[in-house]
Amino acid sequence: MRQFKPGDSREVVSILVNNEMDVLARLVTLFTRRGYNIESLKVMSVGNPDMSCVKIEMYGAEDDIGQMIRQTRKLVDVLDVTLIEPRCAFEESVSVAQ
Amino acid sequence: MELTGAQLIVQKLMEHHVNTVFGYPGGTALELFDAIYSHPDQVRHVLTADECGGAHAADGYSRSTGDIGVVIATSGPGATNLITGLATAYMDSVPLLAITVNVSKNLIGHDAFQEIYITGATMPVTKHNYFVDRIEKLPGVLDDAFKVAQGGRPGPVLIDITKDVSTGRIDYSPGEYEPHHAGRQIRTKVTRSELLTIADCINNAKRPVIFLGGGFAASGRKDLFELLEKADCPAAHTIMAAGTIGFDNERNLGIVGMHGSIAANSAMDEADVVLALGTRFSDRVALNPKKFAENAVKIQVDIDESEFNKNVHVDHMIVEDAADFVKKLLPFIEERKHDDWKKRATALKTHGITSSLDTPLPHPDEVIRDTCAMADKETIYVTDVGQHQMWSAQFLGDHNTYKFITSGGLGTMGFGYGAAIGAQIGNPDKRVIHITGDGSFHMCLNEACTAVSQNLPIITVIMNNGVLGMVYQWQTIFCDRRYSGTDPHRKTDFVKLGEGFGVKTYRAKTRQEYDDALKEAMKNSGPSWIEVLIDRNEKVLPFIPGGGTTDDMIIG
Numbered sequence: 001m002r003q004f005k006p007g008d009s010r011e012v013v014s015i016l017v018n019n020e021m022d023v024l025a026r027l028v029t030l031f032t033r034r035g036y037n038i039e040s041l042k043v044m045s046v047g048n049p050d051m052s053c054v055k056i057e058m059y060g061a062e063d064d065i066g067q068m069i070r071q072t073r074k075l076v077d078v079l080d081v082t083l084i085e086p087r088c089a090f091e092e093s094v095s096v097a098q
Numbered sequence: 099m100e101l102t103g104a105q106l107i108v109q110k111l112m113e114h115h116v117n118t119v120f121g122y123p124g125g126t127a128l129e130l131f132d133a134i135y136s137h138p139d140q141v142r143h144v145l146t147a148d149e150c151g152g153a154h155a156a157d158g159y160s161r162s163t164g165d166i167g168v169v170i171a172t173s174g175p176g177a178t179n180l181i182t183g184l185a186t187a188y189m190d191s192v193p194l195l196a197i198t199v200n201v202s203k204n205l206i207g208h209d210a211f212q213e214i215y216i217t218g219a220t221m222p223v224t225k226h227n228y229f230v231d232r233i234e235k236l237p238g239v240l241d242d243a244f245k246v247a248q249g250g251r252p253g254p255v256l257i258d259i260t261k262d263v264s265t266g267r268i269d270y271s272p273g274e275y276e277p278h279h280a281g282r283q284i285r286t287k288v289t290r291s292e293l294l295t296i297a298d299c300i301n302n303a304k305r306p307v308i309f310l311g312g313g314f315a316a317s318g319r320k321d322l323f324e325l326l327e328k329a330d331c332p333a334a335h336t337i338m339a340a341g342t343i344g345f346d347n348e349r350n351l352g353i354v355g356m357h358g359s360i361a362a363n364s365a366m367d368e369a370d371v372v373l374a375l376g377t378r379f380s381d382r383v384a385l386n387p388k389k390f391a392e393n394a395v396k397i398q399v400d401i402d403e404s405e406f407n408k409n410v411h412v413d414h415m416i417v418e419d420a421a422d423f424v425k426k427l428l429p430f431i432e433e434r435k436h437d438d439w440k441k442r443a444t445a446l447k448t449h450g451i452t453s454s455l456d457t458p459l460p461h462p463d464e465v466i467r468d469t470c471a472m473a474d475k476e477t478i479y480v481t482d483v484g485q486h487q488m489w490s491a492q493f494l495g496d497h498n499t500y501k502f503i504t505s506g507g508l509g510t511m512g513f514g515y516g517a518a519i520g521a522q523i524g525n526p527d528k529r530v531i532h533i534t535g536d537g538s539f540h541m542c543l544n545e546a547c548t549a550v551s552q553n554l555p556i557i558t559v560i561m562n563n564g565v566l567g568m569v570y571q572w573q574t575i576f577c578d579r580r581y582s583g584t585d586p587h588r589k590t591d592f593v594k595l596g597e598g599f600g601v602k603t604y605r606a607k608t609r610q611e612y613d614d615a616l617k618e619a620m621k622n623s624g625p626s627w628i629e630v631l632i633d634r635n636e637k638v639l640p641f642i643p644g645g646g647t648t649d650d651m652i653i654g
Binding site: 021022025026029033063066067070071073074075076077 | 217218221222225226229246402403404406407408
């Protein structure tokens with residue numbers, strides 16, 4: 001598993017997904033098998049019962065983050081992936097899993 | 099019309115022009131197999147020895163025909179037996195549909211008999227999978243599954259339905275269903291400005307090389323030769339693209355990578371522009387990713403954007419189907435002549451390194467060359483994994499193009515016989531030759547029962563050196579000849595064993611005996627095995643150890 005290295009940046013990706021029952025397992029499996037640590041993770045409703053938003057905080061070099069975003073985009077139940085400002089990402093108090 | 103879930107699956111298979119399914123029945127799959135039984139003329143079921151062989155057969159069917167391969171299994175062990183087959187197809191981007199029937203919904207999560215969470219187990223080895231526990235979802239999921247498996251970068255898809263879905267009833271009219279989510283579409287169209295940039299690179303290159311991967315081999319080769327002529331450059335390829343351009347084509351330098359040719363690896367080092375079409379620069383190709391084609395402007399064309407900068411950093415990334423890209427690029431390419439470069443690049447060209455071992459037994463390159471010389475040009479070659487696979491990739495070269503089916507990404511020993519069965523069923527008029535080693539063949543020889551019951555004229559060439567040759571070779575070079583686990587002292591008599599299955603069998607100890615046996619085997623209407631004895635000290639050469647460069651190449 002990839003550990004934090006000097007020069008890594010902390011990034012948060014916001015992932016819009018179809019609200020399928022195993023979509024969280026797919027995301028976590030993908031991060032695990034590609035060798036990336038999930039620092040924190042949060043799932044939120046988006047007002048549309050068919051979709052959810054997952055925010056994942058991770059550390060990595062720029063290339064690694066780009067690679068992880070491209071891998072995440074390939075999941076069939078992923079509708080959109082964006083990098084967001086880390087400071088804004090986890091203002092809400094509860095983190096679902098860590 | 100009102101259909102059961104099982105009947106709906108068969109209906110959807112027929113709508114998607116699937117006329118052959120591989121697989122194995124079982125308790126939960128009872129209704130599904132019953133529904134197949136009602137349509138013997140439309141959907142042919144091929145029973146394999148186990149589900150793993152069925153998955154490999156669907157894979158070989160797909161690779162050899164270009165159509166989707168379908169495999170059906172029951173719950174529990176039937177489903178878990180698919181995993182190696184799915185992983186093999188996933189690593190080589192082969193469109194496959196696996197359908198499994200789980201226990202009834204009311205038993206899910208209760209550790210019921212033969213219950214397994216197969217969608218969870220196959221998440222990392224499928225492009226996508228579906229768990230269907232409501233019959234209303236089934237039509238949409240089936241249509242989606244075909245689209246996902248075959249669209250973009252192809253891959254295997256698994257649908258797991260509960261038994262009660264297979265027995266439940268639904269009012270179905272073709273074309274009317276609630277679409278399931280098919281996911282976001284990724285942009286896959288090259289722009290004019292990208293084409294101009296790439297054409298500029300190639301038009302101004304002094305030492306260009308076109309490098310072909312499995313993605314190109316799968317997407318079609320028709321404009322390749324025009325591009326090679328116009329840009330006047332040599333080509334090299336991965337194992338996955340073997341056969342796309344024949345070795346007798348003067349421009350083909352051969353394979354790049356660990357067991358690649360001296361010419362192809364050297365050309366990569368010297369090139370100033372490398373146009374890579376549908377290859378991911380795997381660790382067996384770019385053994386040292388930082389030094390791979392380090393003097394070249396690297397252009398990577400792939401339908402999957404996640405392949406860019408994954409293994410090797412490239413200068414230009416184009417998201418596009420590799421064959422479509424070549425077609426679109428052609429009008430922008432100017433006629434060039436690179437005589438000096440071509441001469442230099444091809445000067446080192448040879449097949450793999452032929453054996454100089456002093457032995458009365460046939461050399462591996464002789465076996466492969468003779469096979470190639472005697473077989474029809476349309477022959478489909480299927481291999482297992484190991485030394486025989488590399489010798490095949492190196493020496494099956496004289497035809498202009500040929501079909502070469504091999505487990506490149508996962509390196510699945512035991513892939514061969516199942517895949518050969520799928521290839522022969524999908525191509526009844528073509529010759530299928532399965533080249534294997536004694537190690538790999540022990541992992542899939544149970545599929546002989548399928549080849550016999552279906553009366554398939556597959557010729558299996560077993561290159562028997564009595565050891566697990568590829569690892570044995572590594573141990574010779576790296577482990578001071580400490581042959582741990584690779585010298586099994588097996589006493590398998592392939593001639594008697596084959597006869598027991600009902601296969602025509604031959605044993606060859608000399609080149610002449612092999613040629614005679616092959617000639618005889620070609621007359622058989624059913625399966626044949628030819629065991630050909632080779633020396634255990636034969637090596638696959640050249641050999642660049644992992645992490646190495648052309649400078650580290652071992653050639654003898």
